Amino acid sequence: MEFENRLEKIVHRCRDGERTAFEELFEMYQPRLKYYVRRLDSGGISIDDTLQDIWLTVFKKIHELKDAQVFTVWLYRIARNKVYDEFRNKDRFARLPEEDEIPVSDNAEPLFDTSDAEKLHAALNELKPLHREVLTLSFIEQMPYQSIADVVGCSIGTVRSRIFYAKKSLREEMERQNGQQQEII
Amino acid sequence: MDNNKKLSEGLLKADGIDPAGATESERIAFGRMLDEQSKLRQSKPGIAWPDIWRMIMKSKLTKIAAAAVIMIAAILVLNIFPGPGIASVALADVAKKIEQIQNCVFKKTTTMSSESNVTNSFDSLVYYTQAAVREDLYEDQKIAYQVYVTFSERVLAAVDHTKKVFRKMDLTEEDMEKCSPVSPKNIVNLILGKGEYKRLGQKIIDGVLSEGFEFKDKRAILSMDKDKIENVVTRLWVDVKTNLLIRVKVDCVLNNDTTASVVMYDPKWDVDFEQDFFEPKIPADYIESEQRGLIGINLENWPTLKVVSGMAAEKAGIKDGDVVLKVNGNSISNIKSSGEALNLLSGKAGEKVVLTVKRGEQILTFEIEREPLTE
Numbered sequence: 001m002e003f004e005n006r007l008e009k010i011v012h013r014c015r016d017g018e019r020t021a022f023e024e025l026f027e028m029y030q031p032r033l034k035y036y037v038r039r040l041d042s043g044g045i046s047i048d049d050t051l052q053d054i055w056l057t058v059f060k061k062i063h064e065l066k067d068a069q070v071f072t073v074w075l076y077r078i079a080r081n082k083v084y085d086e087f088r089n090k091d092r093f094a095r096l097p098e099e100d101e102i103p104v105s106d107n108a109e110p111l112f113d114t115s116d117a118e119k120l121h122a123a124l125n126e127l128k129p130l131h132r133e134v135l136t137l138s139f140i141e142q143m144p145y146q147s148i149a150d151v152v153g154c155s156i157g158t159v160r161s162r163i164f165y166a167k168k169s170l171r172e173e174m175e176r177q178n179g180q181q182q183e184i185i
Numbered sequence: 186m187d188n189n190k191k192l193s194e195g196l197l198k199a200d201g202i203d204p205a206g207a208t209e210s211e212r213i214a215f216g217r218m219l220d221e222q223s224k225l226r227q228s229k230p231g232i233a234w235p236d237i238w239r240m241i242m243k244s245k246l247t248k249i250a251a252a253a254v255i256m257i258a259a260i261l262v263l264n265i266f267p268g269p270g271i272a273s274v275a276l277a278d279v280a281k282k283i284e285q286i287q288n289c290v291f292k293k294t295t296t297m298s299s300e301s302n303v304t305n306s307f308d309s310l311v312y313y314t315q316a317a318v319r320e321d322l323y324e325d326q327k328i329a330y331q332v333y334v335t336f337s338e339r340v341l342a343a344v345d346h347t348k349k350v351f352r353k354m355d356l357t358e359e360d361m362e363k364c365s366p367v368s369p370k371n372i373v374n375l376i377l378g379k380g381e382y383k384r385l386g387q388k389i390i391d392g393v394l395s396e397g398f399e400f401k402d403k404r405a406i407l408s409m410d411k412d413k414i415e416n417v418v419t420r421l422w423v424d425v426k427t428n429l430l431i432r433v434k435v436d437c438v439l440n441n442d443t444t445a446s447v448v449m450y451d452p453k454w455d456v457d458f459e460q461d462f463f464e465p466k467i468p469a470d471y472i473e474s475e476q477r478g479l480i481g482i483n484l485e486n487w488p489t490l491k492v493v494s495g496m497a498a499e500k501a502g503i504k505d506g507d508v509v510l511k512v513n514g515n516s517i518s519n520i521k522s523s524g525e526a527l528n529l530l531s532g533k534a535g536e537k538v539v540l541t542v543k544r545g546e547q548i549l550t551f552e553i554e555r556e557p558l559t560e
Contacts, residue, residue, distance in 0.1 A: 019219055023212075023219075027207055031205070032193065045294065049306060051211075055215060117192060117196050117199050120192075120196065121196050125389070126389055
């Protein structure tokens with residue numbers, strides 16, 4: 001709760017146009033936001049420019065944000081829209097990744113080793129973009145499924161399904177990479 | 186530290202990101218953005234001084250033309266590896282495959298940066314046939330700039346729709362030699378024949394297992410001014426399953442401290458084009474960029490004027506603080522923004538514009554002749 005309370009205060013100060021509050025917000029989120037934007041299927045857009053653009057929108061629109069508690073979801077939604085808008089703008093052939101909702105049971109989530117972040121990062125990069133996105137939000141922001149659904153703009157069922165298959169692919173990818181390493185040794 | 190936080194920080198570090206906060210350069214850029222936005226909130230939106238604007242306008246077309254030139258050569262390179270069996274393919278087979286490809290479309294992002302940190306980025310669609318190339322650069326979902334290269338006429342045309350200006354340039358014999366429809370064979374010889382390329386191994390590109398090739402010969406890149414190129418690194422990525430090209434990245438360093446990076450991706454092969462698709466379409470009211478003239482006023486506080494010292498408006502008698510009432514006898518009541526005013530006031534050098542202004546209680550009329558643009 002400590003983080004939520006602090007965030008709420010900062011967002012209120014931002015709404016009042018306080019410069020240092022924007023700077024605090026930027027420091028708090030920029031590293032993770034950058035990690036997320038880099039993980040999206042962005043089709044070669046400039047990440048630095050996109051991040052600037054995201055913060056510009058935050059600056060311009062924060063007074064429209066009714067509930068400071070949902071700032072994180074709001075921020076990531078802006079980020080996602082910016083990336084895909086730019087992608088679509090320059091791309092008449094762009095198709096957004098397809099939906100893949102398949103019912104899964106709640107108790108069957110694949111397990112994998114989270115202790116080696118470098119391996120996990122490498123494996124994450126090999127996943128399908130939609131899978132990579134939901135896992136990234138879950139890993140870096142510890143977002144609950146409903147929040148991820150709000151960012152991505154789909155149902156909670158779709159998120160559950162994507163996370164299930166994403167974790168399965170992640171485990172397979174990590175096993176594959178382990179196998180490759182052993183071969184080299 | 187709890188496990189979740191540890192995982193999050195570990196992932197960021199693995200991606201070269203410091204979890205503690207933004208980098209110094211990001212902080213500076215963010216600070217600048219806040220400064221600019223605060224200023225905008227305090228004052229009416231305006232445009233830069235005309236002389237700065239003139240410089241930008243000039244350099245933007247120049248940059249677009251330069252970007253297009255890099256593009257042309259890279260497309261020729263793009264045609265090298267479309268055949269099957271990359272690893273063992275014979276040069277003759279590659280050349281044959283090149284001749285089979287009639288046309289293609291792909292997406293492109295060109296980023297040009299100078300040492301002073303000015304970055305220009307262009308997102309475009311590029312259409313290519315053996316006879317011509319067309320590049321459409323988009324801004325706000327609309328085509329803002331276009332570049333056409335017609336090989337038979339040896340002409341490069343750049344159109345700036347935002348300013349309604351265009352520029353035509355003749356390509357030299359030497360340029361033509363490099364971008365002529367038969368020259369991909371020469372490039373094949375240049376790169377593969379001499380073995381001057383490096384294999385980059387396999388990597389996932391755009392979600393597809395691809396094989397990479399890198400070469401550094403600057404002769405593979407066409408340039409209007411070869412001497413300006415310090416070095417060029419071209420990387421090609423080919424889908425190992427289909428043997429089709431997935432991505433091309435060209436990084437150039439020019440000796441005026443400018444770097445250019447061109448990424449081309451998602452090509453579509455053998456697309457049908459309308460017959461006149463590659464003919465430059467320049468509306469009748471567009472002006473050749475060389476013919477464009479300036480009167481020398483700052484429109485930032487439109488309709489209140491500020492004169493640029495020594496230029497036509499000042500010479501004609503316009504003074505700082507004059508408020509425009511009419512342009513060429515027409516009321517300006519519906520011209521609200523400085524951007525609209527810019528469109529209204531711009532035109533050819535040598536032509537005249539008549540401004541009716543209010544100065545205190547006086548209503549005065551001035552005839553001003555536009556001055557030609559000079560570097």
